[in-house]
Amino acid sequence: MQLCIPHEENMIRLGMSLAKLLKGDEIIYLRGELGAGKTTLVRGILKGLGFKGRVTSPTFTLMNIYDSQPPVYHFDFYRLEGADLTDLGLEDYLGKKGITIIEWPEIGASDLPQDALVINIELADGDYDRERIVHISASGPDHSKLLEELTTHVHTGH
Ligand code: ADP
Ligand code: MG
Numbered sequence: 001m002q003l004c005i006p007h008e009e010n011m012i013r014l015g016m017s018l019a020k021l022l023k024g025d026e027i028i029y030l031r032g033e034l035g036a037g038k039t040t041l042v043r044g045i046l047k048g049l050g051f052k053g054r055v056t057s058p059t060f061t062l063m064n065i066y067d068s069q070p071p072v073y074h075f076d077f078y079r080l081e082g083a084d085l086t087d088l089g090l091e092d093y094l095g096k097k098g099i100t101i102i103e104w105p106e107i108g109a110s111d112l113p114q115d116a117l118v119i120n121i122e123l124a125d126g127d128y129d130r131e132r133i134v135h136i137s138a139s140g141p142d143h144s145k146l147l148e149e150l151t152t153h154v155h156t157g158h
Pocket of ligand 2: 038076103
């Protein structure tokens, strides 16, 4: 699915729509350059889950855990610099109840599960103040079903 997201608040709304469809064991990869809007989308997801606290970028901490219902494990691999994902304990989180969201998955790609929702955010005309083009794809039956539901929701409002 491809969407045009004109403003930050539409990105938040997309995250909120997605949140309503999550069951609690999904893996979401967020691709796109710095400032594309990946963390903004995560803010929308947490808002949609009813989380009231602050949502910050885990660029320096590598990971934030939100005790939303279900919990969210929010990773940012930008500064991973070849560190071993086993050191990070990622596998522990993938096995737990919770939604795993990873910014810059390409940096840890070889060790990551294939089955996931992949959201790619691009700037229109390279302009940070303008709309974003969002491509969403899925691998595996569960994430494909989620994408189908999201597509229906976005196009019909149901
Ligand atoms: P990333 O996590 O990809 O580095 P952030 O979400 O932290 O990016 O930052 C995105 C920035 O772009 C925010 O400051 C946001 O206000 C701004 N922005 C402008 N237009 C949009 C849009 N259409 N969608 C999302 N963010 C936008
Ligand atoms: Mg970010």
